[in-house]
Amino acid sequence: MTAQFFYSLINPAIAGVLSAAFAALWLFKPGEGYLALLAGSFLLCGFGFAANDFLLFLEGPALRLVVNGAFFAAVLGVCISALDRVRAPVPGLGYAAICAFAALVFCWFLFVQPSVEARVHTMHLGLASLAALTVRQLLIARPTSLLDRFFVALGAFSVVLAAVRSVAVLVRGLDTSPDATARVSPYWATVQAITPAVAIAVAIIFMVALAARLIGELRMQADRDYLTGLLNRGGFDKRVLAVLDAETAYETAAALLVLDIDDFKRINDSFGHAVGDEVITAVGGVLQRHGRTDLVARSGGEEYALFYPQANRSELAEIADDIRIGLRSMRIPSLPSSHAVTASIGIHLRRQAETLRDMKIQADKALYQVKARGKDAALIASCERTTVPIG
The missing domain is CATH 3.30.70.270 (Reverse transcriptase/Diguanylate cyclase domain)
Known part of the structure; x- marks a missing residue:
């Protein structure tokens, strides 16, 4: 087994642990549906990495659709979770339009005019659009707490990251062609390296926000009379x-x-x-x-x-x-x-x-x-x- 094999295990393993953690939290707080959605999102992210790195014998357009679709759905799930956490309206039509546009353009550059670089830019544009729309909805909801502002900042960071990565590909700072020895492109190597940090940061912010809410509920319960619901x-x-x-x-x-x-x-x-x-x-x-x-x-x-x-x-x-x-x-x-x-x-x-x-x-x-x-x-x-x- 090569070092690349173990390196490829990192993202699926981290995503699996985070998925299990949010699933457990959802079982503890079933009323918070966004926790189940987060569990599914991290699971999709892990599946996308595993499929891309370990199903090489299925390499082809179908696998590209599955892998990129899993990543796109995972990010969409995180965006919806961020809105659901603060009970902000989910822009269903806006999300649907972004997904449909990204899917059509991606398929064009996959089947009609094949281009890895064009597909990379399509994914970045689609993901940045999802993040930007989510930030807009969060701002409309008027974030008041520091944690709410962290979610806005995380969404803005996602937009900037997508833009920077696209620029890096355009100026050839990141090559999308796979290395002959490692069978991994420099672009994909950076995806593997950056994603764990981003995933853990997202998970930590959601978990801290949930902990803050639970602490607030406990404080409220401590100040309330159990029988009447009035203050004690x-x-x-x-x-x-x-x-x-x-x-x-x-x-x-x-x-x-x-x-x-x-x-x-x-x-x-x-x-x-x-x-x-x-x-x-x-x-x-x-x-x-x-x-x-x-x-x-x-x-x-x-x-x-x-x-x-x-x-x-x-x-x-x-x-x-x-x-x-x-x-x-x-x-x-x-x-x-x-x-x-x-x-x-x-x-x-x-x-x-x-x-x-x-x-x-x-x-x-x-x-x-x-x-x-x-x-x-x-x-x-x-x-x-x-x-x-x-x-």
Whole structure:
């Protein structure tokens, strides 16, 4: 076995490993269809190299079509994957037109007017066109993250690489004629040498992007309550503190609303914890619909918290009324229709440079007063640290 034989194994082996890696990732994340497409693309790339280097006894027009078609389909798959990853529209007609044009011209220079060099330029033009169209679609999708910009840069690099290789062939810097001893042209040798680096770079960028997305999902899940989908206490505090830190030390427009389901223990004791979970979930839904803020949390047990970066007393009173009306109209299938779910609400408007902890203490005091006065009501803590009933 010659050194060329082992050299020819490099690309199929790398492509096979990458294909298997993306297939495994797809099995782990079946909702990400582009992972399966990437697995197929790398498999096609490996097949193209293997066919070109090891099926020499089939050398002829048919093999040229198969090999170049495999490479073209592999690049098309990567382009579609890059768009699908960010849910950008796939320009099906544009891709189809490029593929059809490249196929027709390639076949012309394969069957009608045979020319290896012309076929090389045809492939470069077709691949560059695929990459350029993909870059255009990615830019239309407005990349925001650094990783998204890497995909744009990779597409632009592919266009430049194709152009440089065509120029090199034109000026005879790369000869497309095979060497008499090695049976490999200098052009094909550069393809074999460059492709592993490009393939690994593409794979790394896709894998890093997937890892970043998974980490983001895990962080989001860590900040969310498993039952209601609302923020949990940690996620709520983190986001509220970020808002307060961004405000001036004397900002007083922020407000905190805390809510506690009335007689929740009796619901659990009388109807079971499964029904109690239904109530907790339903109340969370009411707060999402009527709370008028994205900063809604289940802060613990049957307790909830809502934060308002900008609010005044009249708006808060209106929100509290909307929430209470929403709770009255709420229907829990497992609860008797005669059993109404009510809640007590305490509200506090932030004073100069108060911390979130200070706001919670004052809102809780208002909530405790509601409980002491008979529940199913709302109170706003006044500036004198007393409370004013609403509703």
